[in-house]
Amino acid sequence: MSSSTPSVLLNTGARMPHLGFGTSKLKAPEDVFRAVDAALASGYRAFDCAAIYENEAQLGQALRSLLPQHNLTRKEVFITSKLNYRHQGGASMEAALLSLTRLDLDYIDLYLIHFPHTYGLSESDQQNPVNRAQSWAALEELHAQGRFKAIGVSNYTPAHLKQLMQHCKVPPALLQVEFHPWLCQKELRSVCEEYDVCFQAFSSLGKGALFTQPILTEVASRNRCTPAQVLLRWAVQQRVPVIPKSANPDRIKENAQIFDFALSAADMKMLTALDCGWRCAMDPTGVA
Template identity: 60%
Template sequence: MHVCLSLPRTRVDRSSRLVMGPVPCVSLNTGAQMPLLGLGTYKLVGAQTVLQAVDAALAAGYRSFDTAAVYRNEADVGRALKELMPKYGLSREDVFITSKLGPKDQGAGAMAAALHSLSELDLDWIDLYLIHWPGTQGLEVSDHRNPENRPVSWSALEQLQIQGKLKAIGVSNYTPHHLRALLRDCTVVPALLQVEFHPRLPQVQLRSLCAEEGVVFQAYSSLGRGELCSDPVVLQVSEACERTPAQVLLRWAVQQDIGVLPKSSCPERIRTNASIFDFSLSS
């Protein structure tokens, strides 16, 4: 049984280290194009660490970068991109930047928090801004203030989108219950849902709901927090394809048109994680 099919390899200009083939994109309900591959920046701490990771990512062809208020690195990500984009001949319009509302700012603090993210990133607009969690920091899950705060946050994001400060808005870590409630009451349909997704967590119900409502589904923790890289089936496919387990797992998602956000501070791993568009897994 064939488990891997080779596609034409991406051409690389060794002198510039710039990948010469664009990363495939998915269309948001705003009409914006979002690259299927983005660099996750969770746990990337320190200006030099962030700069090195962003440099490696831009060289490898990444054009999407995912941060959040709770990562405490928005300012470093913004500075790194501003410094490095000219090196690769890129303008602001060439990169797609995502950030997220922290749980402590859910509700009345949402607008100020989103504007603070804009300031930290030193941007005129954020391409995609998400409510990071459905809950509010310090409240029990069952607290009645959680379902009261969520629509307040969403209304603030809708206003900022109208003002052009947020080009698209969405949610992260929402369950089907949370997403249905939002869809019932919102004026602006969320552009995207970002959740944990991998072969052990296929999120069938959420994916079906997103497909019905025109909400793009995006994955984080595609490697199962690293555990799936030693899974026997993944290792078998990896050996057959002559690819790393991480490449196989990332390919499994993007081949289903699901965006991925692999995170790493290692330049070589950042590069290999991007090499997922020149082969195909069999059904």
Template identity: 60%
Template sequence: MTDQGPSVLLNTGAHMPLVGLGTYRLQGPEDTYQVVDAALTAGYRAFDTAAVYRNEAEIGQALRSLLPKHGLSRADVFITSKLSPKDQGTKARDGCLRSLEQLGLDYIDLFLIHWPGTQGRDVRDKRNPENRSQSWATLEDFHKEGKFKAIGVSNYTVKHMQELLKSCRVVPAVLQVEFHPRLAQKELRALCEESGVCFQAYSSLGTGVLLTDPVVQAVAQRCGRTPAQVLLRWALQQNVPVLPKSAQPMRVQQNSCLFDFELSESDMARLSALDCGEKFCWDPSLVV
């Protein structure tokens, strides 16, 4: 893989870019092409999708069309996808193969279990642990075969991570969870650091709610930056990779401009003081 800009070293020995394009809700071949083109132009070299986003095929097609235009090859980009909760357990192998087929790839750089539960089962269903254990064993097989260069999980709590770390043959490379100033996830981050797992953020903007937070806006005004840039930079200064998403090319470009400024210690402290455990996305804490 050629230079991808600022990156984090995973426990597999591979480098993952610190900033990737999140593609949740990105739909339609034309819009996908436009956004991926803007992202590659802005320097993005990582793209995050999932089976449940229903855009793997469109992202794969866009990258195949656009990489030559930008003088890039498959090895120059880092692609992440995720197992659908409906494929948890016995259907995991089919789900993994489907993602490879939809993306049109021989391998995926990082593949995650998207959710600790199983679609169609109650969060308290005792079969949830067995299903995710079976899914993880399947991901380990794909990793051994070289089809998934790295494997990990998303939306796992401390309890889910401890359970996995006790039984896995391959230690997860990445844990991807909601992370922003109002949800600092200190216990999870400490567990990841102790276990050699990369802690990665999604929903850094709090589904957009944090863009209007008075503290965030005050810091942004003082820095001469957008609130989104401030929120993303807050994570990066804690060595947490981020996945900003937007369907607007201008925002895609703005969200990549994160390495030519720093937040002061006082601004970092003011933002971190917002932590109150507030979640804006899925809450996995009830999944047994």
């Protein structure tokens, strides 16, 4: 993959851009097309989707049309998708193959188990870890076939990750979780480092809630950038890849400009000190 965007080396030997484009809540074909077009024009070379987003087919169609227009090939983009938690366990193989079909790709660069629990089960149900193990075995098989170049997990806790490492044949290449100054995930990052698992952030902007922080406004003003750019830069400056999402072409372009400046050590320290354990997404800590 050739791109000017900084990248991270996964434990598979593949490189993944530090900046990816998130597609959650983008469903209408015209909206996906417009956003992907703006993202490619702004230098994004990684795209994150999921079965539960119901947009895999739309993303695949947009890329088939737009890559030639931007003088790019399939090999120059990194595609991530995820297993719907309705299909954990015995249904995971068929569901994972459907992701390939909907995207209309020969392979997916990275495929994740989206959630540690199974739809319809209580968090404490001991079938949850059984289903996760079955799902991982299916992903390992598809990885061995070359259909998934890398496999990983999302929304896992330290306990879930350690449990996976005890039985997996193929270690996860990446863990995607909520990460921002209000949720610094220190323990989880440490576990990922121990196991050589790439730690990737979603919800880097805290769904906009962090914009109320005076410190964020202060740092943004000092660096002559937007609050969103500050939050994304705070992550990538710690070597944490990000996948911001937007349907607005101007914001898509702004979010790609996070490699044009650097935060000072003092700014980084002030932002990290905001950590309070607050989440804007699901809390997986109670899942067995």
